[in-house]
Amino acid sequence: MKFAPRAKALFTGLALLTGACAHPLSAEQAGPADVSVAQNQPRNIIFILVDDLRFDGMGFLQPELQTPALDRLARGGTYMPNTLVTSSLCSPSRATILTGMTARNHGIVDNNDSSEEGLTFFPAYLQQAGYSTAFIGKWHMGAASDEPRAGFDKWVSFKGQGSYYPDPDAPPGRETTYNVDGEVVPQRGYITDELTDYAMNWLESERDPDRPFMLYLSHKAVHSDPLPAPRHAGQYDNVVFDLPDSAANTPENYEGKPLWVYNQRNTWHGLDFFYNSDMSMQEYLRYYYSTLSSVDDSVARILAYLEANDLEDDTLIVFTSDNGYLIGDHGLIDKRNAYQPSVQVPMLVYAPGAVPAGVVNPGRIRNLDFAPTFLSLAGLELPPQFEGHNAWPLMTGATTTAEWQPDDFIYEYYWEWTFPMTPGTFAIVRDNLKYIQYYGVYDIEELYDLSEDPEEMNNLIDDPDYLDAKIELRQALFEQLADRDGRHVIPYTRRHSRGSVRRMEGGTRAADFPADWYVEPNRLDRLDDIFPDSPAKAAAHARGEALSEFPVLGTGSNSVEGASEGLE
Numbered sequence: 001m002k003f004a005p006r007a008k009a010l011f012t013g014l015a016l017l018t019g020a021c022a023h024p025l026s027a028e029q030a031g032p033a034d035v036s037v038a039q040n041q042p043r044n045i046i047f048i049l050v051d052d053l054r055f056d057g058m059g060f061l062q063p064e065l066q067t068p069a070l071d072r073l074a075r076g077g078t079y080m081p082n083t084l085v086t087s088s089l090c091s092p093s094r095a096t097i098l099t100g101m102t103a104r105n106h107g108i109v110d111n112n113d114s115s116e117e118g119l120t121f122f123p124a125y126l127q128q129a130g131y132s133t134a135f136i137g138k139w140h141m142g143a144a145s146d147e148p149r150a151g152f153d154k155w156v157s158f159k160g161q162g163s164y165y166p167d168p169d170a171p172p173g174r175e176t177t178y179n180v181d182g183e184v185v186p187q188r189g190y191i192t193d194e195l196t197d198y199a200m201n202w203l204e205s206e207r208d209p210d211r212p213f214m215l216y217l218s219h220k221a222v223h224s225d226p227l228p229a230p231r232h233a234g235q236y237d238n239v240v241f242d243l244p245d246s247a248a249n250t251p252e253n254y255e256g257k258p259l260w261v262y263n264q265r266n267t268w269h270g271l272d273f274f275y276n277s278d279m280s281m282q283e284y285l286r287y288y289y290s291t292l293s294s295v296d297d298s299v300a301r302i303l304a305y306l307e308a309n310d311l312e313d314d315t316l317i318v319f320t321s322d323n324g325y326l327i328g329d330h331g332l333i334d335k336r337n338a339y340q341p342s343v344q345v346p347m348l349v350y351a352p353g354a355v356p357a358g359v360v361n362p363g364r365i366r367n368l369d370f371a372p373t374f375l376s377l378a379g380l381e382l383p384p385q386f387e388g389h390n391a392w393p394l395m396t397g398a399t400t401t402a403e404w405q406p407d408d409f410i411y412e413y414y415w416e417w418t419f420p421m422t423p424g425t426f427a428i429v430r431d432n433l434k435y436i437q438y439y440g441v442y443d444i445e446e447l448y449d450l451s452e453d454p455e456e457m458n459n460l461i462d463d464p465d466y467l468d469a470k471i472e473l474r475q476a477l478f479e480q481l482a483d484r485d486g487r488h489v490i491p492y493t494r495r496h497s498r499g500s501v502r503r504m505e506g507g508t509r510a511a512d513f514p515a516d517w518y519v520e521p522n523r524l525d526r527l528d529d530i531f532p533d534s535p536a537k538a539a540a541h542a543r544g545e546a547l548s549e550f551p552v553l554g555t556g557s558n559s560v561e562g563a564s565e566g567l568e
Helices: 005-018 068-076 090-099 123-128 191-206 259-264 281-308 367-377 392-396 464-480 535-542 560-564
Strands: 044-050 132-137 154-157 177-180 183-186 213-218 315-321 347-350 409-413 424-430 433-439 446-449
Touching: 044 281, 044 367, 068 281, 068 315, 068 347, 090 367, 123 132, 123 213, 123 367, 132 191, 154 191, 177 191, 191 213, 191 281, 281 315, 315 367, 367 392, 424 464, 433 464, 446 464, 464 535
Parallel strands: 044 213, 044 315, 132 154, 132 213
Antiparallel strands: 154 177, 177 183, 315 347, 409 424, 424 433, 433 446
């Protein structure tokens, strides 16, 4: 099997961590935790969320990266490479983390100010159980409001995406400020550092030391456009990053891919014209990873505090991202789609004495499972609207990967008018087979065997050996995409403009349809494509016959003469 350079780097990093070669979809668990260790449950929770960090964006996976604090979490804790998000977009993913529900049920389906009405965020349950709770950082839901939400004793946030640096020349209404417990406070410094300052101040002097605590630290980094702190500027100027083989614009890379994938190459979310600039991905990654360094500094400060105050053995740290990030995979950048680098996120779990150290745990979990895990860790009953599972036994190794047996992974992305180049996307992963279908576009489906094809290059959708699997996964996906009321609905939000539709002048043109879609007129099998796929249909086509002959109007049985033959 041929792997892209980035995958090879991933194997190398996992080998450094575990002493063995591994891959996110085939890693061997490096042994369960000792039973006595697994029974030692921390009572404090620190959840660190970054924005748009690629699944392998840490030093122990890419040796050219300098992330000593994250590497320490990996050495002292467990790396979970099969962590996936059920919707790879900021607001829907964050809502899933906070509510324990999927987008089809919590209703926050895109980044365009979906309503939070009726939603309960999981820290509210911890707060009711006696926890001190704090939210510090990027919220990015609910009418771009930075107002405090229920469930948090401490609140520090900002409107929308925020700004890496304060802007003294911002026009009225767009000032770079924070909302600190309902009060407007000017931003004075670099955002990652200031958010960490607020977090440290709460830990050190504002929270009740006699109560367990839950800190939700939500960084802006490394969202576009990533600007590093001055101390990290130029950090990677001499580094050449590996890009995926599928970034090349070749017929081989686009064989079997939907039209939208090729058409997106020359757009805001495509490699040739990404963010409508002519910046190279190499240059972008130098900004991207140097911006991550301040997050690593933040993690180091938190670890130092826990160690100095004898809280390490009583605290769980979870480090992850709201979405993955493509760096040219299939000619795409950013996220939104169902390909692995979009849905797969970094995940480190650190709890000395409870979570085994230096372990790669390949059990699959979802952002849907975070809230149930945190509430279960606090000894709370799960509310009925939660759709995920308590993953704490998996994290500790008390439940092995083989015993875990996760649900099917269901992915949903609802078309967003602001960035219309990605279609509505639904996907299911079962037994390492991934099936993807699209809504509202004239395009093909996709089917990949992730165990044999982790780079998703060989589309098996029309492979006769996978006919039964295709039929089964289509049905399972449809059934599981029903909302809590059993409905299959496509939500959308109000449109205000044409959206980001620009393409680079002189760049890649639109794709052609697949060759086998071009056929001669008046075929007898002209309705076969809308009949359900089945072995009988496949067998008829293999014989060169129609499953159900339907002559063109006015000929054969579809004529007055033919249809009336035999009438009295």
